[in-house]
Amino acid sequence: MKIEAKSVTKSFxxxxxxxxxxxxxxxxKIYGLLxxxxxxxxxxxxxLAGHTLPSNGEILVNGEQPFNNRxxxxxxxxxxxxxxxIKRLRIKDILKVASLFYPNWSWECANDLLHTFNLNPKLKTNALSKGMExxxxxxxxxxxxxxxxxFDEPYIGLDAAARFKFYDVLLEEYEKHPRTIILSTHLIDEVSNLFEEVILMRxxxxxxxxxxxxxxxxxMIVSGDREAVDRFTKGKNVLHESMLAGRKVATMFGEGLSVEEAADYGLHAERSSIQQLMVYMTEETRGGIKYA
Structure with missing residues (x-):
């Protein structure tokens, strides 16, 4: 199902x-929304889910607006x-309601995951911890x-072991039953290897x-002698600079950044993580810089 956002604005x-x-x-595809x-x-x-309407522009899924479109x-x-x-219902009742709403619902998957996450289907949802919820x-x-x-920050309250279980089963389900998955998360380093494409907002x-x-x-992240770093980064798009143990560290973004060229300047160079890029690119102090 293709998703199109066309000049979408939502105002409050x-x-x-x-x-x-x-x-x-x-x-x-698996998309990271960051x-x-x-x-x-x-x-x-x-x-995107059709829970609200844009103030301007339009969201289309397979050419149709999702809002109020069963x-x-x-x-x-x-x-x-x-x-x-709904807090008064039991887990088994919540799952029953969901199974009636989604035509592709898999009870096999639901029951396997109840076991994976050690959830008792007889429990009421108002008795669940944040991680269980x-x-x-x-x-x-x-x-x-x-x-x-x-998934909008789906792991709140889960410990590291449970989060990695989620990542594993998400990938297994995606491989067995391909679908479009949009995952919003702040724990980017944990899941960035799952992302096929990244949507970054500020x-x-x-x-x-x-x-x-x-x-x-x-x-690219380069580090080394301060003067050498300054020579290498001159004219390039520098996202962040710092001094660490007498060495200068600079994070850059743009086309044509060569690890080999950085080595010619006597610098250590490596690619940045997606999480580092998200942090630096979304700094409000970077003013009107746009990357899209």
């Missing part, structure tokens, strides 16, 4: 939570960070087998939409 009063956003998402708190990620996911929303599952469930949301998202599955705007591979290949 005078604030633009999403501002003039345009992009296309292809079918059956940005700082308040970047507009949650609002964008609600728009023909589409049955194939779109959004797992929010919290408040996904997150596990239930993950179960619904994966067992829905919705053609578009969206203050409601699109900074970057590119393959994860190209994003990393367009980055």
């Amino acid at each position: 009063g005078t604030k633009h939570a999403v501002n003039n956003l345009s992009f296309d998402l292809e079918t059956n 940005g700082r708190n308040g970047a507009g990620k949650t609002t964008l996911m609600q728009l 023909n589409l929303t049955k194939d779109i599952c959004l797992v929010n960070e919290s408040n996904n469930f 997150s596990s239930l949301g993950i179960i619904i998202g994966l067992a829905s087998r919705a053609k578009i599955t969206i 203050s409601g705007e699109l900074l970057f939409h590119e393959t994860a591979e190209k994003l990393v290949e367009a980055s």
Whole structure:
């Protein structure tokens, strides 16, 4: 199911939570939706899932607007960070309701994941810890087998072992039953190897939409003698600079950054992580710089 965002703006009063956003998402890929708190990620996911209408522009899924469109929303599952469930119901009842909503629902997957996350289906959701609630949301998202599955910070309250279980089962489900997966997370280093493409937002705007591979290949961290670093970085797009143990460290982004050229200057060079790029690219002090 192809997703198209065309000059999408979502306003709340005078604030633009999403501002003039345009992009296309292809079918059956894993997308990382990244940005700082308040970047507009949650609002964008609600728009994609058809939970709200844009103030301007349009969201299209297979050429149709998802808002109030049951023909589409049955194939779109959004797992929010919290408040996904009616608190008085038991886990088994929540899963039953979900199975009626999503036509591709897999009870085999749901039951396997109940065992994986050690959840008792007889428990009421108001008795769940935050981690258990997150596990239930993950179960619904994966067992829905919705053609578009969206996770908004799905791991809140999960320890490291449980988070890595989630990453493993997400990849297993994706390989067995391909779908479009959009994952918003702050723990980027843990999951960046899953991303095929990255959507980076700042203050409601699109900074970057590119393959994860190209994003990393367009980055570089160099370190060494201060004068040598300054000579090498002159005229290049420097995102961040610091001094560490008497050596200067600079993070850059742009085309044509060569590790071999940096070595000619006597510098140590390596590619940046996606998490480092997200932090530096979304610095408000960088003003009007745009990367999209």
